[in-house]
Amino acid sequence: MDKESRSNRSATTSSTSAAAETPLISEDIPSHIASAVEGFFNDVGYSNAIPPSLDYKDSYSDLFRQLLEVRSVDRGKISCLLTVKLPILNYYKGMHGGAVAAVAEILSIASARTVVGKDKELFLGESNTAYLSAAPHNAKVIVDASVVRSGRNLTVVLVEFKLEESGKLVYTSRSTFYHMPAASL
Secondary structure (H helix, E strand, O other): OOHHHHHOOOOOOOOOOHHHOOOOOOOOOOHHHHHHHHHHHHHOOOOOOOOHHHOOOOHHHHHHHHHEEEEEEEOOEEEEEEEOOHHHEOOOOEEOHHHHHHHHHHHHHHHHHOOOOOOOEEEEEEEEEEEOOOOEOOOEEEEEEEEEEEOOOEEEEEEEEEEOOOOOEEEEEEEEEEEEOOOOO
């Protein structure tokens, strides 16, 4: 793509879907780099339409419910078995980082709810995920969530993802939830 054709590119009107828009590319970016980046996004399917089966409110919850099997629920602890299936794979055939974060959030909330009263609303204030290795397609992953601290105003939950076959730790996540309304001092 030459400099002139890049400068003639512009975004389409808002009535067109975002995936159909022509990307705006800075003139500071060499054309071979711009083409390579655009090719990567095309290869991973960034412009593909969302399938109708997933185009509804909270569809990701239904997706993860199909992949998670609850093993145990105790006060402050939840253990599940996650099967890494095709819908949650990334381009490199490992578990997608967004799927890791979504599972960590789901189990963190559930684990926090085992110790925080229903009269308190939970607000996710911080989430930190470490991606140590990849969980491959069809892997069985043991996901353990445990409350490491819970007080009047906040709860901290640690989630560990380990391959069932080897016990290898592949992801960890720590979430901090603030209790709403906050306790008065």
